[in-house]
Amino acid sequence: MSTLSIVEPSIAIRLEGVSKRFVLPNGEPFEAVRNVSLQVRSGDIYGLIGTSGAGKSTLLRLINRLEQPDSGRVFVGGSEITALGKRELRAARQTMGMVFQQFNLLQNATVFDNVAFPLRIHGKWASGEIFRRVRECLHIVGLSDKIDSHPAQLSGGQKQRVAIARALATDPQVLLCDEPTSALDSETTRSVLDTLRDINQRLGVTIVIVTHELAVVRALCRHAAVIERGEVAEELALHDPQLSPRTALGRELAQQVAQADVRDELARLEAAYA
Missing domain, CATH: 3.40.50.300 (P-loop containing nucleotide triphosphate hydrolases)
Incomplete structure (x- = not known):
């Protein structure tokens, strides 16, 4: 309690x-x-x-x-x-969202899957809700067009904005x-x-x-x-x-x-x- x-x-x-x-x-x-x-x-x-x-x-x-x-x-x-x-x-x-110095992105996962990660581990979000929330967070950080990219295809600034989108996913x-x-x-x-x-x-x-x-x-x-x-x-x-x-x-x-x-x-x- x-x-x-x-x-x-x-x-x-x-x-x-x-x-x-x-x-x-x-x-x-x-x-x-x-x-x-x-x-x-x-x-x-x-x-x-x-x-x-x-x-x-x-x-x-x-x-x-x-x-x-x-x-x-x-x-x-x-x-x-x-x-x-x-x-x-x-x-x-x-x-409480957390943004780290070195981004801490999953290198083998797409931008979508990186942002969706905290939603999936909590297990309370339906797939349609996850899809909508990820797109919403990527729109906020200006990376809607990178949804299917992998971290290796992104610049340092883009990686950090993906990390920010991930931190926002649970609406902190x-x-x-x-x-x-x-x-x-x-x-x-x-x-x-x-x-x-x-x-x-x-x-x-x-x-x-x-x-x-x-x-x-x-x-x-x-x-x-x-x-x-x-x-x-x-x-x-x-x-x-x-x-x-x-x-x-x-x-x-x-x-x-x-x-x-x-x-x-x-x-x-x-x-x-x-």
Whole structure:
């Protein structure tokens, strides 16, 4: 039986004092995530930023319990994920799509079969419903014409958009993205970010994205947390005029946001007087 939280409906994700420790090959303990508490509002695009090894990917995987926290509680959509049994957890994960850095597509399967995979494993979808849902998800990511292709026939950006379509297949409330653009060039990155932004705006899906690329956060996110040594060093509302970051990453990000805002304003003025 799931435990209902007392979180207000506008909160999609809440972490309370979550920690995760691993044992290194030399036997020493490593604190990957240390007593993290944060909230993500429904419909937000929230970035987790930090250097390699800061703990941001582990933190993301704790949200849908791909990693089991050693302590603390995780709530998604009003249910305490950390209190669920295996069967309930499988059902809860249908409300959380996951997009990985290296796409994780089935190489010998068509695009259709890759997107249909999560629908088939849950066993609750009739074949006609699966067909309609797959076509709908591929239309959302702009790949309707690739339905019969195999991953080897696709570009990196197309593979990632197939992965996004697969993550959307079960109609999730939350989309968790782990470095989804780090294997892509800048032009392809813009295409993937446009796809994620469109999904957020059209479908209202809450997005949490892990990245070390500040340009990705600046272009996509409304809020972000700087992760350092497994802890939340600070949280930022990116377009708050009173923004005054404390961390080096936060200050660099705020500077990029300010420069982008100035460029956008100049572009609007040029268009107005053209």
